[in-house]
Amino acid sequence: MTRNAFSHVTHWVFDLDHTLYPPENALFSQIEKKMTDYVMKNLNLTEPQANQMRVQYWQQYGTTLAGLMREHDIDPVPFLDSVHDIDFSVLSPNPELCEAIHALPGRKLIYTNGTKPYANCVLGHLGLGDTFDAIYGVEHAGYSPKPERIAYERVFEQAKVNPVQAAMFEDSDVNLLVPHALGVKTVLVHSASPKPSDHIHFQTSDLTTFLRQIV
Numbered sequence: 001m002t003r004n005a006f007s008h009v010t011h012w013v014f015d016l017d018h019t020l021y022p023p024e025n026a027l028f029s030q031i032e033k034k035m036t037d038y039v040m041k042n043l044n045l046t047e048p049q050a051n052q053m054r055v056q057y058w059q060q061y062g063t064t065l066a067g068l069m070r071e072h073d074i075d076p077v078p079f080l081d082s083v084h085d086i087d088f089s090v091l092s093p094n095p096e097l098c099e100a101i102h103a104l105p106g107r108k109l110i111y112t113n114g115t116k117p118y119a120n121c122v123l124g125h126l127g128l129g130d131t132f133d134a135i136y137g138v139e140h141a142g143y144s145p146k147p148e149r150i151a152y153e154r155v156f157e158q159a160k161v162n163p164v165q166a167a168m169f170e171d172s173d174v175n176l177l178v179p180h181a182l183g184v185k186t187v188l189v190h191s192a193s194p195k196p197s198d199h200i201h202f203q204t205s206d207l208t209t210f211l212r213q214i215v
């Protein structure tokens with residue numbers, strides 16, 4: 001049944017963080033700390049103020065960066081360089097996931113709200129460095145983040161993704177709203193509180209096992 005639901009898919013689009021590795025991993029907490037530090041220094045805020053702003057913009061705009069650009073005209077390039085300067089050794093290779101993605105028929109893509117260089121670091125440490133045909137980051141979307149519609153439109157156009165022939169794997173529920181509306185087959189991964197939603201076709205807590213059911 002799962003296999004039939006994906007038999008039309010030619011493009012497999014994967015989010016990166018908390019989709020290809022579990023949210024319990026200590027990678028993203030490092031980025032959050034770096035973001036708070038960057039906001040403190042650049043906007044002259046205390047740590048609690050900066051931390052609150054980081055969370056508020058993430059909730060309001062999809063990413064902290066999107067809020068900082070909109071509200072404070074922050075330059076995205078040094079911000080992204082700074083927050084991605086972290087210790088990637090907390091990630092370890094996942095050969096089972098590598099094999100499961102390789103087995104999918106068609107093009108395999110990364111689409112992250114991080115950057116392509118950052119994605120390359122993460123994929124390298126997960127042992128997935130040669131697994132994907134192309135990587136798209138927030139820079140390819142003109143720094144508009146998922147879940148904004150324009151972001152998907154820009155990336156899908158560059159990647160030559162026809163949404164009705166694509167599947168997308170994401171840990172973020174809201175990041176699947178636009179893909180679903182465009183006709184993408186949506187899979188919610190690693191969801192903390194699984195709840196039925198109209199825009200989620202499938203949910204799984206184990207991406208590797210799910211992918212093995214497809215092929």
Ligand SMILES: [Mg+2]
Nearest residue numbers: 015017018171
């Ligand atoms: Mg994610």
